[in-house]
Amino acid sequence: xxxxxxxxxxxxxxxxxxxxxxxxxxxxxxxxxxxxxxxxxxxxxxxxxxxxxxxxxxxxxxxxxxxxxxxxxxxxxxxxxxxxxxxxxxxxxxxxxxxxxxxxxxxxxxxxxxxxxxxxxxxxxxxxxxxxxxxxxxxxxxxx
Ligand SMILES: [Zn+2]
Numbered sequence: 001x002x003x004x005x006x007x008x009x010x011x012x013x014x015x016x017x018x019x020x021x022x023x024x025x026x027x028x029x030x031x032x033x034x035x036x037x038x039x040x041x042x043x044x045x046x047x048x049x050x051x052x053x054x055x056x057x058x059x060x061x062x063x064x065x066x067x068x069x070x071x072x073x074x075x076x077x078x079x080x081x082x083x084x085x086x087x088x089x090x091x092x093x094x095x096x097x098x099x100x101x102x103x104x105x106x107x108x109x110x111x112x113x114x115x116x117x118x119x120x121x122x123x124x125x126x127x128x129x130x131x132x133x134x135x136x137x138x139x140x141x142x143x144x
Contacts, residue, residue: 013079014050017058020073021046028096037072038064047095056080059095063141107135 018024021034023044036046038060045061046069058066058080070077114124114132124132 011050011054013075014048014056016079017048017056017070017073017075020075021048031096036060036062036064036069038068049095057095061100063138104139107138110135111139 014030018032018034021037024032024034025044026032027047030050032048033044034046034048035041035044039062041060041062046064047057047059047061049057051057058069060069066080067077070080110131114128117124117128
């Protein structure tokens with residue numbers, strides 16, 4: 001009995017994508033990080049993962065969309081998703097918690113410092129408040 005394999009085409013897509021990226025580093029089984037081509041990235045903030053279904057998931061922790069990243073790399077979103085699996089359910093929390101935590105670590109610290117200041121009766125400046133709103137939106141973006 002023949003089992004239809006989805007893996008060949010997506011394996012090629014993954015290689016194609018990784019070829020377009022800088023400072024690609026393997027972080028686990030079918031998981032990589034690289035410089036995001038879509039913003040001025042100095043430390044690799046783009047996570048790439050291939051699922052068991054052969055889908056390629058990409059996430060920029062600075063907030064670039066998959067579409068922006070893929071088009072900057074000269075590919076299309078169709079290159080990342082083999083047609084056979086296009087109807088399957090989206091995967092929740094596809095990236096390991098450690099990767100997300102690394103992203104929100106700094107932001108959480110900013111929130112904590114602000115909370116301490118409030119507790120001590122120190123009022124926050126408008127600049128502090130703006131930074132807090134930014135921190136909240138970054139933490140929110142990590143949940144996607
Ligand atoms: Zn980016």
